[in-house]
Amino acid sequence: xxxxxxxxxxxxxxxxxxxxxxxxxxxxxxxxxxxxxxxxxxxxxxxxxxxxxxxxxxxxxxxxxxxxxxxxxxxxxxxxxxxxxxxxxxxxxxxxxxxxxxxxxxxxxxxxxxxxxxxxxxxxxxxxxxxxxxxxxxxxxxxxxxxxxxxxxxxxxxxxxxxxxxxxxxxxxxxxxxxxxxxxxxxxxxxxxxxxxxxxxxxxxxxxxxxxxxxxxxxxxxxxxxxxxxxxxxxxxxxxxxxxxxxx
Amino acid sequence: xxxxxxxxxxxxxxxxxxxxxxxxxxxxxxxxxxxxxxxxxxxxxxxxxxxxxxxxxxxxxxxxxxxxxxxxxxxxxxxxxxxxxxxxxxxxxxxxxxxxxxxxxxxxxxxxxxxxxxxxxxxxxxxxxxxxxxxxxxxxxxxxxxxxxxxxxxxxxxxxxxxxxxxxxxxxxxxxxxxxxxxxxxxxxxxxxxxxxxxxxxxxxxxxxxxxxxxxxxxxxxxxxxxxxxxxxxxxxxxxxxxxxxxx
DNA sequence: CGCAGCCTTGACCATTATCAACGCTGGTGG
DNA sequence: CCACCAGCGTTGATAATGGTCAAGGCTGCG
Numbered sequence: 001x002x003x004x005x006x007x008x009x010x011x012x013x014x015x016x017x018x019x020x021x022x023x024x025x026x027x028x029x030x031x032x033x034x035x036x037x038x039x040x041x042x043x044x045x046x047x048x049x050x051x052x053x054x055x056x057x058x059x060x061x062x063x064x065x066x067x068x069x070x071x072x073x074x075x076x077x078x079x080x081x082x083x084x085x086x087x088x089x090x091x092x093x094x095x096x097x098x099x100x101x102x103x104x105x106x107x108x109x110x111x112x113x114x115x116x117x118x119x120x121x122x123x124x125x126x127x128x129x130x131x132x133x134x135x136x137x138x139x140x141x142x143x144x145x146x147x148x149x150x151x152x153x154x155x156x157x158x159x160x161x162x163x164x165x166x167x168x169x170x171x172x173x174x175x176x177x178x179x180x181x182x183x184x185x186x187x188x189x190x191x192x193x194x195x196x197x198x199x200x201x202x203x204x205x206x207x208x209x210x211x212x213x214x215x216x217x218x219x220x221x222x223x224x225x226x227x228x229x230x231x232x233x234x235x236x237x238x239x240x241x242x243x244x245x246x247x248x
Numbered sequence: 249x250x251x252x253x254x255x256x257x258x259x260x261x262x263x264x265x266x267x268x269x270x271x272x273x274x275x276x277x278x279x280x281x282x283x284x285x286x287x288x289x290x291x292x293x294x295x296x297x298x299x300x301x302x303x304x305x306x307x308x309x310x311x312x313x314x315x316x317x318x319x320x321x322x323x324x325x326x327x328x329x330x331x332x333x334x335x336x337x338x339x340x341x342x343x344x345x346x347x348x349x350x351x352x353x354x355x356x357x358x359x360x361x362x363x364x365x366x367x368x369x370x371x372x373x374x375x376x377x378x379x380x381x382x383x384x385x386x387x388x389x390x391x392x393x394x395x396x397x398x399x400x401x402x403x404x405x406x407x408x409x410x411x412x413x414x415x416x417x418x419x420x421x422x423x424x425x426x427x428x429x430x431x432x433x434x435x436x437x438x439x440x441x442x443x444x445x446x447x448x449x450x451x452x453x454x455x456x457x458x459x460x461x462x463x464x465x466x467x468x469x470x471x472x473x474x475x476x477x478x479x480x481x482x483x484x485x486x487x488x489x490x491x492x493x494x495x496x
Numbered sequence: 497c498g499c500a501g502c503c504t505t506g507a508c509c510a511t512t513a514t515c516a517a518c519g520c521t522g523g524t525g526g
Numbered sequence: 527c528c529a530c531c532a533g534c535g536t537t538g539a540t541a542a543t544g545g546t547c548a549a550g551g552c553t554g555c556g
């Protein structure tokens with residue numbers, strides 16, 4: 001698995017900064033990469049700041065409460081970003097994939113933790129240096145603001161999901177969202193890979209493992225989706241799934 | 249009521265842009281005002297773009313799905329920002345007060361609706377012109393990015409609340425958050441005004457009106473809070489309320 | 497081949513939603 | 527000035543969605 005990832009994305013001298021707009025060799029561009037469209041001068045300065053780091057599944061990228069000294073740009077893999085309550089209840093606030101930026105919501109200390117789910121490669125930046133570069137590169141500042149807008153809109157959608165949708169609507173919405181972001185989607189339009197466990201999905205959707213499992217079974221039985229393995233599925237009836245997601 | 253508001257915040261020739269850092273005459277500064285600390289030159293250019301507008305309770309500032317042509321800076325009042333599902337279920341994604349900015353999460357079209365709760369005064373900007381000004385004023389861009397970071401962190405907290413907290417924890421968290429943002433807090437540390445209805449609270453917290461009401465009664469009975477009217481309360485035991493909010 | 501971890505399914509339970517009745521309050525008009 | 531009404535809030539009884547507890551099955555790896 002790890003070997004495959006490395007095959008798809010060989011270590012790059014520029015830490016992936018220049019390549020960030022494609023998520024996977026041979027498949028289409030990712031729409032919201034922070035660095036897509038930046039002038040070469042800015043890219044070079046980013047390159048100079050970046051250091052490539054690798055994380056095995058379960059490894060910690062940042063820990064809630066720690067001083068926020070680093071930012072990351074993912075070039076491969078999957079990361080879960082989450083918050084914990086004192087008694088251990090966990091809310092995953094997002095999954096990050098290749099091309100995504102980790103640390104936008106950051107102020108003096110990290111307000112979330114982040115762990116690799118799959119073998120992950122990232123460009124790591126010193127936050128202070130990155131901040132200097134933002135202050136100095138209007139294009140980068142603009143790109144980050146644009147990304148922040150997008151993340152904020154996504155967060156609002158997730159609040160709607162968590163506050164007002166049923167279990168079935170949540171799962172359907174999640175699968176559709178994932179289908180839109182999945183770097184593999186260009187290869188097979190309705191095929192979808194789930195890199196995370198049922199527990200991760202549950203903690204992202206405000207449900208329990210059991211409810212996630214039952215609901216997937218129900219969607220399967222109703223013919224909206226078909227599981228090709230525990231972590232792969234085909235959306236056999238996208239229209240229906242979309243209707244379910246919107247509560248229709 | 250309206251008269252009182254106008255007394256506290258007379259219409260200003262500069263649309264409130266320069267005054268945005270104080271929420272109410274005589275009380276302390278608000279921490280996260282977008283324009284606080286901007287150079288005078290930028291403030292003047294903002295002034296030139298701004299137009300003062302007033303909204304009565306229930307009036308619409310922006311409607312989900314409309315082309316996003318306007319941004320707002322609130323100088324007085326309270327606004328609810330929300331998203332709807334086709335069947336009418338509503339999720340309030342935030343309440344805005346004096347000093348808050350409306351439109352950060354906006355891309356081509358509004359992804360949310362916004363309505364005044366109380367009589368509200370705002371500076372209205374043309375979005376394209378505002379965008380030009382951002383591109384041209386590093387300080388403004390930085391301030392907006394800072395604000396976006398803060399909003400994103402708040403959104404993640406709300407996801408934790410909606411996905412993993414019990415009804416009682418949600419209400420306690422909500423009251424504490426509100427206490428922190430309430431422009432009146434400088435006047436009486438533990439007094440708190442609720443400008444929104446129970447239905448608004450319910451739609452913000454992913455609960456029903458009845459559960460909000462019952463839970464407030466329970467907090468009241470337990471001695472953590474004391475209601476001085478339907479929309480005013482005193483946090484009589486802040487420590488306890490904090491513990492409840494964190495699930496302790 | 498066996499084991500550990502993850503997933504599924506079932507039975508039962510609890511929190512919160514729903515439905516319903518009633519009370520308070522503030523505004524209006526007789 | 528008082529009575530009425532509409533809208534909002536509270537409380538109670540009941541229901542349902544999703545959670546909890548428990549058992550067993552799959553799967554992938556050593």
